Amino acid sequence: MKLSKRLKAIANLIPSNSNIIDIGADHALLDIYLTKEKNCQCLATDISAKCIEKANKNIQKYQVNVTTMVTDGLKNIPLHQEIIVMSGMGTYTILKILNQKITNDLIISSQNDIPYLRKALKKKGYYLYQEQIVKDKHFYVITYYKYKTGSKIKNLYNFSNDEYRNKLIKEYKLKYQNEKNLFYKFKYLHIMRQIKKGS
Numbered sequence: 013m014k015l016s017k018r019l020k021a022i023a024n025l026i027p028s029n030s031n032i033i034d035i036g037a038d039h040a041l042l043d044i045y046l047t048k049e050k051n052c053q054c055l056a057t058d059i060s061a062k063c064i065e066k067a068n069k070n071i072q073k074y075q076v077n078v079t080t081m082v083t084d085g086l087k088n089i090p091l092h093q094e095i096i097v098m099s100g101m102g103t104y105t106i107l108k109i110l111n112q113k114i115t116n117d118l119i120i121s122s123q124n125d126i127p128y129l130r131k132a133l134k135k136k137g138y139y140l141y142q143e144q145i146v147k148d149k150h151f152y153v154i155t156y157y158k159y160k161t162g163s164k165i166k167n168l169y170n171f172s173n174d175e176y177r178n179k180l181i182k183e184y185k186l187k188y189q190n191e192k193n194l195f196y197k198f199k200y201l202h203i204m205r206q207i208k209k210g211s
């Protein structure tokens with residue numbers, strides 16, 4: 013089966029034979045792929061029963077063994093050593109879901125406010141392990157975080173893809189130029205410098 017560039021990049025970060033909990037799995041295409049191609053054991057969950065119905069249809073179609081569950085975030089899911097995947101949700105939803113003490117590996121692709129997500133995960137003891145930035149119409153930052161393993165998160169605005177960095181710099185430059193409030197003007201200037209500085 014063929015995945016979108018974004019889902020393929022997520023799949024590429026996942027080692028073969030992993031145990032996966034995919035929260036907000038929707039269609040469960042990632043889980044089907046991981047089961048078929050990388051021999052993973054996947055639990056595909058979603059808050060929406062309709063999405064899980066869709067996931068079950070796809071699972072039947074591809075004749076794979078993926079467990080599904082309708083639940084809000086990590087509710088009623090006993091955690092062991094699984095990799096938790098969350099993609100296509102916003103930072104605030106993701107942080108609400110992670111509002112408990114966990115040490116599992118995390119692979120996250122948030123739709124917004126990545127520096128804030130990094131700051132919150134840093135506070136929880138997570139380090140950067142691997143990151144992929146892909147362009148598939150939009151840019152997607154896909155990050156593998158590990159609990160106290162990898163590189164400490166120093167610069168919240170350190171992104172490894174030059175095209176993405178240049179796009180952000182352009183956006184913040186425009187915000188800086190149009191901003192009248194000095195506090196925000198300096199904030200945008202600081203962010204631009206952090207992006208340029210990198211690691």
Ligand SMILES: C[S@@+](CC[C@H](N)C(=O)[O-])C[C@H]1O[C@@H](n2cnc3c(N)ncnc32)[C@H](O)[C@@H]1O
Binds near residue numbers: 019058083105
């Ligand atoms: C845009 S889809 C992303 C689907 C898939 N993960 C992907 O990356 O293609 C987001 C999914 O997250 C689900 N979702 C939102 N909040 C959730 C929560 N608190 N717990 C579980 N799933 C949630 C939505 O129902 C939706 O199916």
